[in-house]
Amino acid sequence: MEQEDQSVTVVISQNVKPGCESAYEAWLKDITSVSRTYLGHLGTNVIRPQLGVRSEYVIIFRFDNYEHLLVWMESRDRQYWLSQAQHLVHSEPHVQQLSGLEAWFSLPGQPLKTPLRYKTALLTWAVVYVLINLLNRLLAPLLGILPPLMISFIISATMVVLLTYVVMPRVTRLFSSWLYAKS
Structure with missing residues (x-):
């Protein structure tokens, strides 16, 4: 390991x-x-x-x-x-x-397999990049009265929940042919 x-x-x-x-x-x-x-x-x-x-x-x-x-x-x-x-x-x-x-990176209803690391890294980076920018634009103005560390805490917690339960399952399904392409 x-x-x-x-x-x-x-x-x-x-x-x-x-x-x-x-x-x-x-x-x-x-x-x-x-x-x-x-x-x-x-x-x-x-x-x-x-x-x-x-x-x-x-x-x-x-x-x-x-x-x-x-x-x-x-x-x-x-x-x-x-x-x-x-x-x-x-x-x-x-x-x-x-x-x-x-x-x-697992698809519901299919055997669990792990895609190549560079593919998981690229897809994760792209999704995190988009999501962090969206959350900063949407939430930061609403949370502006809070201290910066608290804003960062709320945005990062929201991002992890969204990534785990909403975004990554859908993105994995959307990009499954690329992620799990046979070499």
Whole structure:
């Protein structure tokens, strides 16, 4: 890992056998509870199957750095819980590790893959450039009575929320043929 101090996300996808969904949900509750006890755990998200969109469960574990993630991934606790789920799933889970901004570049309903770094850097820069200029023009005049650091805090927080939940999912979809072009 190039930068051991940056947060790391692991995306695990798995197909559950028909009729085993409720047992798998109980298993999910248990394994995510255990993961929270590990140092550096930043959160867990579960994306459940959606008819016509995604057939597998996707579990997203976030840790503050690679070392803490590795402790969880190689733990006896995790191995135990994985063995408990073997009869509930079709095959071994598909595991993908993402770090930094790579997590922004995934398309809903498709296998998670990471585009080339220069493409993510260019697209992120372009979107941040446009968004920061728009937010400065729109919000700065409204927030003019606040201290400059507070204005900067509000604009940057707004930008991160917009990038994460609104802009990057749409931009990724729009530029998907360029981002994920076969070499």
